[in-house]
Amino acid sequence: MAASITPREEVDAILTSIAPRKQPxxxxxxxxPTEELDEKLLVVSFDGSARVKSSGGAFSAVVWSLPEWTVISAASKYKTDLT
Structure with missing residues (x-):
């Protein structure tokens, strides 16, 4: 039975040739984004979940006006036909 140790430089060279190339x-x-003085900007947030076994689910939504983050509308409901 014979054994040998491969020098580290050779191992690195072989691994470099087979390693995937990393992209920087x-x-x-x-x-x-910029806001013009005459623009009206709104942010809408929506979250909800639907149940698979019993058709229906709950959802919430909020509409804000920018740049003051004034709440324009907010709702949270349950709908039986939500999928």
Whole structure:
């Protein structure tokens, strides 16, 4: 029975040749949105869940006006025909 030790430099060279190439992370530059003085901006948030066994589910929604974050409308309901 024979045994040998492969030098570390050779192991690194072999692993480099078979290792998947890593792509550098790409930085995405995105400018923040701007608001004109005459624009009316709204943010809508919705969350809900539907039940599979018994048709129906609950949901909530909120509408805000920007830039003050004033609540325009808010609702939370249960609907029997929600899927």
């Amino acid at each position: 992370r790409q930085a995405i530059t995105m400018l923040p």
